[in-house]
Amino acid sequence: MAVYTDITDQELEGFLAEYALGAPLAFKGIAEGVENSNFLLETETGRYILTVYERRARPEDLPYFLDLLGWLADRGYPSARPIADKAGKTLKTLRGKPAAIVGFMPGLSVRKPSPAHCREAGEGLAWLHLAGEGYAGRRANDLGQPHWAPLFSKHRQAAEDLKPGLAATIDRDLAEMALAWPRNLPAGTIHADYFPDNVFFKTDGKFAATIDFYFACDDAYAYDVAVTLNAWCFEADGSFNVTAAQALIAGYERRRPLSPAERDALPMLARGAAMRFFLTRLADWNATPAGALVKPKDPLEYERKLAVHREGLSLFGRV
């Protein structure tokens, strides 16, 4: 349940009075999500999402995210447009926390993506990379490769507690990645969290929209592809689905062909992407008290993905 901040009817009324959205007709908390509090808001003028920013969102980053959403929407990309209040402001304050209203995007996410969904998602990702070109906002990837070793140093014991011997394995991985991390690949604005819960489909299975840009940053486009391969192309039994991966890459290349250097880099990028999500899940696991409102995601799921990539399988050689 991701409603950390409950909003009273009175607070909502006062907040909405600053917008020209008409009177509220319905307002309810959204269970999905882990980072922020999200509410579905229906007013006389339409449906919206009200987000109260919590946890990891740094207030100084919020204009970057909201302006990016506006930039993408202006270029016809199906992402939620931020709604300005009567004074032209999109970033507001509610219950003393940063908050914003964005448009509601129709569509449904899928829990078990098929190769056809992967193809569509791949195309949606390439479209996003192209639509983001020219966006002037800059945000370094604060969860990129140089940040992994310092982050892990704070959570070595949690890794050992999960699986004895794991800390030394991760140390070796981190050292290898520091030496072999691909550099100088084509880069720009990436989503960085393009997971199945953040991508919507139409009822005919076609790509509909992307949400949740709150990890967006500047990094290699192929790294975003690697994050996506990890999130979409592993089976529940931990095996990598090469057919799904090929479909995802083929969908991506409908709009943006990968260069030979980007293809060559994908195995290491996917290994690093698995490390990134293992580490943040480990940190959350460590920091979440028993009985907390939101159940932390399983770090071992990403440790298993990391192990698959560690084997150096030529998964992408056949893509």
Ligand SMILES: Nc1ncnc2c1ncn2[C@@H]1O[C@H](COP(=O)(O)OP(=O)(O)O)[C@@H](O)[C@H]1O
């Ligand atoms: N613009 C939007 N249009 C429609 N639904 C949305 C939109 N933004 C968020 N949601 C809904 O809210 C849920 C949580 O949003 P998300 O941004 O993923 O939260 P968090 O950042 O807290 O993980 C999504 O799974 C989706 O159901």
Ligand SMILES: N[C@@H](CCOP(=O)(O)O)C(=O)O
């Ligand atoms: N995708 C991340 C967690 C971030 O959650 P989201 O609901 O904001 O997408 C993970 O799986 O670790």
